Amino acid sequence: MILKAAILKKISVVRVEDVEEGPLSIEDVHEPRIEPGQVLVKVSVCGVCYTDIDIIEGRVQCNLPVILGHQIVGEIVDIGKDVDNVNIGDRVGIAWIAHTCGKCFYCRSNQENLCENFKATGCHVNGGYAEYTVAFKNYVYPLPKNVDNERVAPLLCAGAVGYRALKLTNIVDGLRLGLFGFGSSAHIIIQIARKLYPSSDIYVFTRSPQHQELARRLGADWVGHPYEDPPKKIDRAIDFTPVGEIIPRALEVLNRGGRLVINVIRKQTPIELDYVKHLWMEKEVKSVANVSRKDVMEFLKLVEKLGVDVEVQRYNFDEVNKALRDLKAARVVGSPVLRIS
Ligand SMILES: [Zn+2]
Ligand SMILES: [Zn+2]
Numbered sequence: 001m002i003l004k005a006a007i008l009k010k011i012s013v014v015r016v017e018d019v020e021e022g023p024l025s026i027e028d029v030h031e032p033r034i035e036p037g038q039v040l041v042k043v044s045v046c047g048v049c050y051t052d053i054d055i056i057e058g059r060v061q062c063n064l065p066v067i068l069g070h071q072i073v074g075e076i077v078d079i080g081k082d083v084d085n086v087n088i089g090d091r092v093g094i095a096w097i098a099h100t101c102g103k104c105f106y107c108r109s110n111q112e113n114l115c116e117n118f119k120a121t122g123c124h125v126n127g128g129y130a131e132y133t134v135a136f137k138n139y140v141y142p143l144p145k146n147v148d149n150e151r152v153a154p155l156l157c158a159g160a161v162g163y164r165a166l167k168l169t170n171i172v173d174g175l176r177l178g179l180f181g182f183g184s185s186a187h188i189i190i191q192i193a194r195k196l197y198p199s200s201d202i203y204v205f206t207r208s209p210q211h212q213e214l215a216r217r218l219g220a221d222w223v224g225h226p227y228e229d230p231p232k233k234i235d236r237a238i239d240f241t242p243v244g245e246i247i248p249r250a251l252e253v254l255n256r257g258g259r260l261v262i263n264v265i266r267k268q269t270p271i272e273l274d275y276v277k278h279l280w281m282e283k284e285v286k287s288v289a290n291v292s293r294k295d296v297m298e299f300l301k302l303v304e305k306l307g308v309d310v311e312v313q314r315y316n317f318d319e320v321n322k323a324l325r326d327l328k329a330a331r332v333v334g335s336p337v338l339r340i341s
Helices: 050-056 149-156 158-168 184-196 209-217 246-252 275-279 293-306 317-328
Strands: 002-008 025-030 038-047 072-079 091-094 097-099 132-136 177-180 202-205 222-224 234-239 254-262 284-287 312-316 335-339
Touching (some): 025 317, 038 091, 050 317, 072 132, 091 149, 097 132, 149 184, 149 312, 158 254, 158 293, 177 184, 177 246, 184 202, 184 209, 184 293, 209 222, 246 254, 312 317, 317 335
Parallel strands (some): 177 202, 177 234, 202 222, 234 254, 254 284, 312 335
Antiparallel strands (some): 002 025, 038 132, 038 335
């Protein structure tokens, strides 16, 4: 069977102005073969993530040529030998974590997101910008029944990795939380944080007037430009932005003993820190790398229980390049998703 796929063939810069060509080329390819222990998934929706731009522009290394896309929602249409945990017809999600070795120190100590042989979906193996994709049987997830396919896709990376970042802040109810940047991930995480930590004030720092408006609508206690001074200092912070300068800025408004978690895979500009101004008084900075299967499962269950309103901007499959340009230019409000079939 021949199917349509959006392929990354060479590293290039995602242009933000409206152009006709690239960076991905939509082509006809053969249906992927499943090996023992794998499942074939007919893709319904795939979320578009800023990490795709990091891969396309070469900040994150991938195996070229590759089909991008790691927030995949679809239906299992075939199973390989030795697959006994899922069935044909199951509605499943596939996330960034495509495979881990299960043998290294990190895998054995409940930190598979740090696996030395971590394989990422739509980066080291083909992902979901295609009508069909393949996944390992233990790396697909049942999905919350109360969220439709378009809204569930962004939960698989923006949501799940954002949730990992929120956990890494070590927040407890009552501590003030600051979110820097308010795109796909932050607009989901604010809703979870609101419900898990009802006494915590949440401040949102973003330049975009559209993103500021969405933050207000989703219950932020204060919204402002990243360089505006908030009413009070914050105790915990998550930085969702691709620029380096936000890290010192977030640390400036962080209370003593506070912690900043950086929820991006790469920064596009340098980070300059002054020890006294930014780190003194036991302020901490931590990155978040990848996601474990436990994070994804825990998060999806939490969404089923608490409910989350995911704001999506829909694109047809052949508009994939436009979706990437819009995302880079911050023209997307909420989460961009591709309707594949
Ligand atoms: Zn992602
Ligand atoms: Zn491992």
